[in-house]
Amino acid sequence: IAGITQAPTSQILAAGRRMTLRCTQDMRHNAMYWYRQDLGLGLRLIHYSNTAGTTGKGEVPDGYSVSRANTDDFPLTLASAVPSQTSVYFCASSDTNRGTYNEQFFGPGTRLTVL
Amino acid sequence: GQNIDQPTEMTATEGAIVQINCTYQTSGFNGLFWYQQHAGEAPTFLSYNVLDGLEEKGRFSSFLSRSKGYSYLLLKELQMKDSASYLCAVVDSNYQLIWGAGTKLIIKP
Numbered sequence: 647i648a649g650i651t652q653a654p655t656s657q658i659l660a661a662g663r664r665m666t667l668r669c670t671q672d673m674r675h676n677a678m679y680w681y682r683q684d685l686g687l688g689l690r691l692i693h694y695s696n697t698a699g700t701t702g703k704g705e706v707p708d709g710y711s712v713s714r715a716n717t718d719d720f721p722l723t724l725a726s727a728v729p730s731q732t733s734v735y736f737c738a739s740s741d742t743n744r745g746t747y748n749e750q751f752f753g754p755g756t757r758l759t760v761l
Numbered sequence: 762g763q764n765i766d767q768p769t770e771m772t773a774t775e776g777a778i779v780q781i782n783c784t785y786q787t788s789g790f791n792g793l794f795w796y797q798q799h800a801g802e803a804p805t806f807l808s809y810n811v812l813d814g815l816e817e818k819g820r821f822s823s824f825l826s827r828s829k830g831y832s833y834l835l836l837k838e839l840q841m842k843d844s845a846s847y848l849c850a851v852v853d854s855n856y857q858l859i860w861g862a863g864t865k866l867i868i869k870p
Contacts, residue, residue: 755802
């Protein structure tokens with residue numbers, strides 16, 4: 647693995663179903679993020695984690711949950727998907743311990759369609 | 762509230778120069794990023810400014826004025842591969858990134 651991977655690449659999901667989007671990084675970054683990107687709205691932060699074992703809510707957390715059991719993995723779960731969660735989801739990571747700006751590195755994204 | 766403004770779309774000619782503006786109103790300021798995003802791909806880092814002035818990196822330059830809440834990205838010698846969206850993002854007082862909606866740049870031959 648080099649950088650950040652996300653799975654699946656794309657998914658069509660029936661409303662009401664549960665879905666977990668996976669994200670793994672091999673850069674040993676302490677911080678990880680989940681964004682959704684919708685046309686005309688830019689990237690919006692769903693949840694974040696500053697270090698393994700801790701998580702926080704972003705701008706649009708409702709309907710989503712995350713966990714950070716270890717440094718590398720940061721899965722995002724939709725407990726009961728709704729059509730408004732149709733979006734492109736990006737996972738990102740950064741090293742915020744370097745004392746410099748926290749450039750974020752992005753995974754390739756998951757395109758999710760909820761019908 | 763927090764707000765980042767960028768033009769929605771711009772068109773430029775191959776070989777020319779284009780300036781993409783970004784204005785911001787955020788709770789605190791700890792730096793400003795520019796990212797490039799090709800259609801269907803992830804954003805990739807272009808530049809970071811935290812002090813006023815111009816940062817030059819090859820064909821791309823980024824300028825910041827903190828007193829005016831203003832930044833621009835300058836692209837010189839445009840190439841067709843520069844057709845992409847350009848995202849402005851500000852690091853707020855909580856060290857979270859606040860993103861603009863992005864500017865879609867169309868390059869014509």
